[in-house]
Amino acid sequence: MYHDRVPSVAVVIPAFNEAETVTDVIQAALSLTGDVVVASDGSTDNTAEVARAAGAQVVELPHNAGKGPALKAALQATTADYVVMLDADLVGLKREHLDILLSPVLSGKLGMSIGIFDGGGLITDLGNKLTPHLSGQRACARAWLLSVPHLGAERWPEPAITAALKEQHIKWDYVELPNLKQVMKEKKRGFWKGARYRTKMYIDLFGFKRRKKKAEKGG
Template sequence: MRPASHTSDSAQPRAPQPSVAVVIPAFNEEDTVAEVVQVALTLTGDVVVASDGSADNTVGAAQKAGAKVVDLQPNGGKGPALKAALEATEADYVVMLDADLTGLTKAHLEKLLLPVLRGELDMSIGVFEGGGFVTDWGNKLTPHLSGQRACRRDWLLGVPQLGEERWPEPAITQHLKDTGARWDYVELPQVAQVVKEKKRGFWKGAKARTKMYFDLLTYGARKKRG
C-alpha cells in the first residue's frame, strides 16, 4: 500500500500579488516633481509622470528621479494627463498624486493604498492634516477635489469623459456616486502643496486658482448642458 502523499504549504501555488503604480499628472513642477517621484519609488518601481505641456524642466527632473515620463504637448489639462499616465502602465491598482506635494512619505502612500488592497474601500481620498494653514484649509473645504487617491486602475479608466475634463476630480466623484463605490477620506499628516501664488507670483497664482475652482465647481452645470 502506497503511503499517502502530503503537500506542504510552501509547495502550494501562491496567488499573484496585485501590481501597483503611482501616476502623477504634472504641469510646470520642476521644483517638486523629483521629490514626489522619489517617495513614490519607495512604494513601487512603476511610477509614471504625465507632463501636461510643461514649459520648464518637469520632464527632465522626473526622468532623472527615475519615473517613466509621458510628455504631452500642448497643455490639455489634468484629465488628459491622468488618462495618459494610466494608459502608460498595466498595474492593477494606482495611487494618484499631485506633483507639487511636500512632506510626503512612504507611510502616507501605504495609508492611502492599503484600505483599497484589503478590499475595505474602492477608493481612498487623501486630505491634508497639519501641513500648513492654506493647504489644510483649502483641502478640508473641498476634500472631494483632492488629487491624492488610490483605487483600481480599470475603475478609474472607466470614469466617463476622464480624458476630456481639464480637472477630473468632479467626474471621478460623480462616478463614485453612479457606481455605488465604497470610498472614504484618509488623513495625510504633515503633507502640503506648494500654493499657486508661491509658484507663479501672487496675482498670476490667484487668477489660476480662481479659474481652477470655477472649472471644478461648475462641472455639474456643464454636465447637465452636455
C-alpha cells in the first residue's frame, strides 16, 4: 500500500558565545528530532564543543558574521522539509514549545509560526511582546526560508523574513510559548556592555528597509 512520506523536521540554532545555555536547548530539540544543527557564529567560548557533546551537528563560522549568516549556514547543513528556529539562550524550553510552533505549519494552517513568551518572566515577556516580530522562535518550510532575499546578508534576519512574509502574502501568526524565557543580553555581557549591544542591534534592525532599497537599486 502506498503511504505519503512523512515530512522531515530539523531544529536550527544560531549561537554566539552561548555555551552556558545551548545544551538545554539542544536536549529539548532532540526530543523532537535527531536533526539538530547549531551554527556557532564565530564564538570565542566553547559553544561548538559543548553543542557537539550535547548531540548536535555543529557548523562553525570562522568569524562573528551575525545571526543571518549563521542561520543560513544551519539551513544549508540540513535537508529537512521543515525547520524550527530557536535562539540558543532559551531557558525552560520543552518539547511542548516545539510542538506549539510546528503543529500549525505541518497542518498547513500557517506558512510560518512565530513564538512569543508568555509567563516566562516580566522582563522577557515585556520585551518579546513589545517587538514580537523580532522573535527568534519560528517554524516554517526550510526551502521557503532559504529563498528569503537578503537572509544571509543581514546580521539580524528577522526584518528580511518579515518583509518576505508580507511581499509573498504568506499566512503567519503568533503563538504563545508558556513559561519560556531567554537570558537578557545585559545579564550575559554585563549591564553597560549588554545595553550597548542591544542599542547597536536595534539600530541595525531598523536600518533594514534602507539597505533593502539600496540593494534593489543596485547601490
